[in-house]
Amino acid sequence: xxxxxxxxxxxxxxxxxxxxxxxxxxxxxxxxxxxxxxxxxxxxxxxxxxxxxxxxxxxxxxxxxxxxxxxxxxxxxxxxxxxxxxxxxxxxxxxxxxxxxxxxxxxxxxxxxxxxxxxxxxxxxxxxxxxxxxxxxxxxxxxxxxxxxxxxxxxxxxxxxxxxxxxxxxxxxxxxxxxxxxxxxxxxxxxxxxxxxxxxxxxxxxxxxxxxxxxxxxxxxxxxxxxxxxxxxxxxxxxxxxxxxxxxxxxxxxxx
Amino acid sequence: xxxxxxxxxxxxxxxxxxxxxxxxxxxxxxxxxxxxxxxxxxxxxxxxxxxxxxxxxxxxxxxxxxxxxxxxxxxxxxxxxxxxxxxxxxxxxxxxxxxxxxxxxxxxxxxxxxxxxxxxxxxxxxxxxxxxxxxxxxxxxxxxxxxxxxxxxxxxxxxxxxxxxxxxxxxxxxxxxxxxxxxxxxxxxxxxxxxxxxxxxxxxxxxxxxxxxxxxxxxxxxxxxxxxxxxxxxxxxxxxxxxxxxx
Numbered sequence: 001x002x003x004x005x006x007x008x009x010x011x012x013x014x015x016x017x018x019x020x021x022x023x024x025x026x027x028x029x030x031x032x033x034x035x036x037x038x039x040x041x042x043x044x045x046x047x048x049x050x051x052x053x054x055x056x057x058x059x060x061x062x063x064x065x066x067x068x069x070x071x072x073x074x075x076x077x078x079x080x081x082x083x084x085x086x087x088x089x090x091x092x093x094x095x096x097x098x099x100x101x102x103x104x105x106x107x108x109x110x111x112x113x114x115x116x117x118x119x120x121x122x123x124x125x126x127x128x129x130x131x132x133x134x135x136x137x138x139x140x141x142x143x144x145x146x147x148x149x150x151x152x153x154x155x156x157x158x159x160x161x162x163x164x165x166x167x168x169x170x171x172x173x174x175x176x177x178x179x180x181x182x183x184x185x186x187x188x189x190x191x192x193x194x195x196x197x198x199x200x201x202x203x204x205x206x207x208x209x210x211x212x213x214x215x216x217x218x219x220x221x222x223x224x225x226x227x228x229x230x231x232x233x234x235x236x237x238x239x240x241x242x243x244x245x246x247x248x249x250x251x252x253x254x255x256x
Numbered sequence: 257x258x259x260x261x262x263x264x265x266x267x268x269x270x271x272x273x274x275x276x277x278x279x280x281x282x283x284x285x286x287x288x289x290x291x292x293x294x295x296x297x298x299x300x301x302x303x304x305x306x307x308x309x310x311x312x313x314x315x316x317x318x319x320x321x322x323x324x325x326x327x328x329x330x331x332x333x334x335x336x337x338x339x340x341x342x343x344x345x346x347x348x349x350x351x352x353x354x355x356x357x358x359x360x361x362x363x364x365x366x367x368x369x370x371x372x373x374x375x376x377x378x379x380x381x382x383x384x385x386x387x388x389x390x391x392x393x394x395x396x397x398x399x400x401x402x403x404x405x406x407x408x409x410x411x412x413x414x415x416x417x418x419x420x421x422x423x424x425x426x427x428x429x430x431x432x433x434x435x436x437x438x439x440x441x442x443x444x445x446x447x448x449x450x451x452x453x454x455x456x457x458x459x460x461x462x463x464x465x466x467x468x469x470x471x472x473x474x475x476x477x478x479x480x481x482x483x484x485x486x487x488x489x490x491x492x493x494x495x496x497x498x499x500x501x502x503x
Binding site: 056058061063064085086087088089090091093094096098100102112113116162165166169 | 407409411414
């Protein structure tokens with residue numbers, strides 16, 4: 001974790017989440033610090049995705065979603081009635097397991113997020129598209145096909161296109177929710193390298209159930225089990241010297 | 257592309273049908289070859305024709321309102337709320353009633369009670385005929401849009417109204433149009449049925465029961481084309497449509 005002077009960009013206090021009558025998260029309290037990769041690991045159905053969807057208010061889409069607790073982003077309560085969910089979603093971007101191109105061309109897909117921010121000038125849009133595609137390491141592969149449909153891209157390229165689209169929205173935090181789930185082993189290191197580069201400019205929250213990947217990519221890690229945050233600390237400590245027996249069982253492969 | 261082709265085909269058929277209906281208003285129905293003019297009152301037939309034609313704006317309006325209502329119902333009303341459940345229940349019941357039943361109501365009000373009921377009553381029968389099926393199919397179409405598309409859009413900070421108009425409705429377009437074609441097909445079929453029934457009543461002693469107005473044929477053919485259009489949009493492939501049509 002970062003030094004005591006650094007202010008957390010996200011503070012989660014006693015977060016409880018229910019989908020219908022089922023409690024998904026129990027009393028989660030975490031501080032997430034800027035410009036580092038924070039990974040959340042745990043077996044499937046332990047509440048990782050439910051947790052990160054609370055951070056950008058994507059859970060608002062769920063009709064049976066209920067929560068209790070506070071999430072502060074830059075000191076402001078994100079669930080305050082005065083806070084618009086669209087503003088939060090723009091500042092906290094999200095990459096999903098399955099890439100979903102939204103527009104008819106690669107250029108339009110990336111420019112779409114910038115247009116949502118109100119940017120209309122073609123030169124500025126072009127610059128944003130180029131910068132975002134470069135950050136997502138797709139510029140070299142797509143520069144000559146910007147008007148082509150995103151469907152011509154491979155799954156890995158489409159995932160990088162989604163990263164570029166998220167970057168074009170100018171977020172402060174980017175959530176990666178199992179981004180390598182659909183990728184083959186050869187493409188995974190490329191995406192991990194992108195995440196490592198992005199942490200210089202953005203705060204990264206990374207959700208995965210691949211233990212080794214979390215160990216490679218993250219600076220800080222949290223282990224979730226049955227909706228509880230069992231352990232949270234430096235990645236090295238979590239993987240080499242866990243304090244809780246359940247964490248040890250998970251990282252050594254005896255659990256989950 | 258194929259979807260676009262079938263939209264174009266059916267729209268062309270619809271336009272052609274409407275053109276023929278409007279073009280033939282003054283000469284087709286009651287030419288000597290079509291009906292035995294001694295047995296039918298020319299004025300009353302034109303009257304009926306006028307009433308059916310005057311339902312066109314009601315048909316278009318009820319379909320458009322139905323689409324808007326279904327989107328609002330599906331996207332803005334919580335599915336657990338009582339309001340949603342009540343509306344959903346009513347629509348399931350109304351859309352499930354066979355169109356023949358509505359056809360009988362229409363025949364009753366357009367032929368037997370024609371002079372004694374208002375334009376509003378006629379309009380209501382058309383609304384009952386078309387709106388529930390439009391609402392239900394639009395609801396299904398909107399519901400079937402992959403949730404990952406909505407999530408991807410909302411995660412960019414897109415407003416709900418924009419997400420629905422720019423992403424959900426385009427993805428649900430085929431399903432919505434399928435409902436529209438079904439609704440139009442139902443109303444054209446009933447319009448044809450009214451004309452046929454009227455002609456049969458008026459020519460009860462005629463030796464040829466198929467000696468009915470040309471307009472009725474036009475309505476029935478248009479209904480068939482719309483029905484085929486809806487099947488194409490639902491089933492996508494020609495063999496599926498043909499097999500469903502034959503069966």
